[in-house]
Amino acid sequence: xxxxxxxxxxxxxxxxxxxxSESITNQKTLLIKYAQSHNFxxxxxxxxxxxxxxxxxxxxLLRLIEDIKNKNVNLVITKDLSRLGRDYIKTGEFxxxxxxxxxxxxxxxDDGYDSILNNNDIMPFKNVINELYARDISKxxxxxxxxxxxxxxxxxxxxxxxxxxxxxxKNKLVIDFEASEIVKLIFLKLSEGLSPVEIANYLNEQQVxxxxxxxxxxxxxxxxxxxxxxxxWSRQTIxxxxxxxxxxxxxxxxxxxxxxxxxxxxxxxxxxxxxIVKNTHVAIVDExxxxxxxxxxxxxxxxxxxxxVKENAHIFKGIAKCAHCGKNMQLEKEKLVCLTxxxxxxxxxxxxxxxxxxxTLLILHELKLNIGxxxxxxRKINDLxxxxxxxxxxxxxxxDVLIKNLYEEKVFGNISQERFLNLVCEYExxxxxxxxxxxxxxxxxxxxxxxxxxxxxxxxxxxxxxIQKIEVQQSEQGTQAVKIFYRFDNCSCAWDSAATLxxxxxxx
Numbered sequence: 001x002x003x004x005x006x007x008x009x010x011x012x013x014x015x016x017x018x019x020x021s022e023s024i025t026n027q028k029t030l031l032i033k034y035a036q037s038h039n040f041x042x043x044x045x046x047x048x049x050x051x052x053x054x055x056x057x058x059x060x061l062l063r064l065i066e067d068i069k070n071k072n073v074n075l076v077i078t079k080d081l082s083r084l085g086r087d088y089i090k091t092g093e094f095x096x097x098x099x100x101x102x103x104x105x106x107x108x109x110d111d112g113y114d115s116i117l118n119n120n121d122i123m124p125f126k127n128v129i130n131e132l133y134a135r136d137i138s139k140x141x142x143x144x145x146x147x148x149x150x151x152x153x154x155x156x157x158x159x160x161x162x163x164x165x166x167x168x169x170k171n172k173l174v175i176d177f178e179a180s181e182i183v184k185l186i187f188l189k190l191s192e193g194l195s196p197v198e199i200a201n202y203l204n205e206q207q208v209x210x211x212x213x214x215x216x217x218x219x220x221x222x223x224x225x226x227x228x229x230x231x232x233w234s235r236q237t238i239x240x241x242x243x244x245x246x247x248x249x250x251x252x253x254x255x256x257x258x259x260x261x262x263x264x265x266x267x268x269x270x271x272x273x274x275x276i277v278k279n280t281h282v283a284i285v286d287e288x289x290x291x292x293x294x295x296x297x298x299x300x301x302x303x304x305x306x307x308x309v310k311e312n313a314h315i316f317k318g319i320a321k322c323a324h325c326g327k328n329m330q331l332e333k334e335k336l337v338c339l340t341x342x343x344x345x346x347x348x349x350x351x352x353x354x355x356x357x358x359x360t361l362l363i364l365h366e367l368k369l370n371i372g373x374x375x376x377x378x379r380k381i382n383d384l385x386x387x388x389x390x391x392x393x394x395x396x397x398x399x400d401v402l403i404k405n406l407y408e409e410k411v412f413g414n415i416s417q418e419r420f421l422n423l424v425c426e427y428e429x430x431x432x433x434x435x436x437x438x439x440x441x442x443x444x445x446x447x448x449x450x451x452x453x454x455x456x457x458x459x460x461x462x463x464x465x466x467i468q469k470i471e472v473q474q475s476e477q478g479t480q481a482v483k484i485f486y487r488f489d490n491c492s493c494a495w496d497s498a499a500t501l502x503x504x505x506x507x508x
Contacts, residue, residue, distance in 0.1 A: 046061065210228065235345075251281070328430070
C-alpha cells in the first residue's frame with residue numbers, strides 16, 4: 001500500500017526557550033529528510049506553532065484528524081512523541097486507538113518508535129515522562145507568574161482598556177492617551193450621577209469604539225467575533241471599567257486560576273486571594289473621582305434593586321414580555337421594564353414600561369370582564385396548556401445545550417469572559433421564567449369536568465392558568481400599550497393607555 005505521509009510539527013512557547021533544535025523549521029527539515037530517505041510520499045506538512053502539548057484542540061492537529069478520517073493520510077511522522085502531545089492519556093488514545101482504527105502507521109523519529117514494529121513496549125512510559133515534563137514546566141511558569149504578580153509586574157496578554165504595554169518592558173503599563181480620555185469621561189459622568197446605561201447610550205451614539213473593537217484595531221491579527229458579538233457599549237462594560245482599580249494606579253491580578261495544567265476551565269478566586277500592589281503605574285483618574293463614581297453607581301444600584309432581592313420576583317414573571325424584542329419584563333422599583341433596554345439602552349430597544357400596580361388592576365379588570373364567574377371545561381384550557389408545556393420543555397432542553405456549548409466556547413477561548421457571563425446570565429434568567437411557567441402549567445389537571453373560577457384577586461396561579469403571555473409595548477403616540485394572550489380559544493385583547501380606562505382603573 002502506498003504511504004501518504006503527514007509530517008506533523010509542533011512548538012509551544014515553553015519548548016521554544018529550551019533548544020534551537022526544537023524550532024519548527026528544524027523539525028520540518030528533519031522530517032522531510034526522513035521521509036525522503038525512506039521513500040515516503042509526503043501528503044502535507046501540519047504545523048502548530050505556539051500550542052501547548054496538553055492542548056489537543058490545535059488547528060493543524062484537527063486538520064490532520066479530518067484528513068485521516070477522509071483516508072487522505074495513512075502515515076503520521078513526528079520528531080518525537082512529545083510533539084504529538086504531553087498528556088499521556090490522550091496521546092495514548094491516538095497511538096493505541098485512533099491510529100490503529102484508521103490503519104495509520106505512526107513514527108516518532110528521535111524516540112525510535114514505529115507502530116509496525118514489535119519493540120514499542122517502552123512507549124507508554126515515554127508518554128508519562130512527557131506529561132511529567134509538561135507538569136513540571138507548568139509549575140515553573142505558575143511560580144514565575146506568581147512572583148511577578150507579587151512584585152506588581154503586569155502579566156496579562158493585553159493591557160486593560162486605557163493602557164498599553166511599555167515598548168521597553170512588557171510587564172509595565174503606560175497610558176494610552178486616546179483610550180484613556182474615554183475612561184476619564186466614564187468616571188466623570190458616573191460621578192455626576194449618570195447611570196451606566198445612560199453612559200453606554202452616549203458612547204454608542206458618539207460611535208466610540210468598544211474596548212474589544214479598539215483592541216482589535218490595535219492588533220489586526222485578532223478576530224473581533226472572538227471577543228464580542230454586539231459591538232456595543234453595555235452597562236456591564238461600564239461597570240467593569242468603573243470597578244477596576246487599575247485606573248488609580250493599582251495592579252490587581254490572580255483573580256482567576258485554572259483547575260490544573262491540563263484543564264482550560266477557569267475558577268474565580270475571592271478578593272483576599274488576589275495579588276494587589278499599589279502605585280505600579282501612572283493613574284488615569286485620581287482616587288477621589290474613582291471612589292465618588294463608584295459610590296454614586298453603587299447607591300443607584302441599591303435604589304434599583306432594594307425591592308428586587310428575590311430574583312425580580314413578581315406575579316407577572318415569565319408572562320410579561322417586551323412586545324419589541326421578546327425578552328422578559330424585569331421588576332425595577334415599582335414598574336416592569338424591558339431587560340434588553342436595561343442592559344443596552346435605546347440602541348437595542350425602547351424605554352417602555354408598565355407600572356406593576358396599574359398592570360395588576362388592568363389584568364384583573366380584563367379577566368373579570370372576559371371570564372367573570374362563568375363555568376367552562378378545563379379541557380378547553382388544558383389542550384392549549386399541554387401544547388405550550390411541550391414547547392416550554394423543548395426550550396428548556398435547548399437552553400441546557402446552549403449553555404453547555406457556551407462553556408465549551410469559553411474553555412477553548414472562542415468568546416470573552418464578559419460575553420460568556422452576559423449570555424449565561426440571559427439564558428439562566430430565561431430558564432427561571434420558563435420553569436416557573438412550566439410548573440404552573442403542570443398544575444392544570446386533565447379533566448373534562450366544568451369548573452368555576454372566581455376571580456376576586458390576582459395571583460400567579462390564576463395568571464399562569466388563564467394567560468399565556470402579556471405583551472408590553474410603546475405605541476406611536478408614546479403611550480404604554482398592553483396586549484393579553486389567553487390560553488383558551490386563541491383569544492387575545494389589547495389595551496392602550498390612550499384609550500378610555502375602566503372606571504375602576506386609575507388614570508396615570
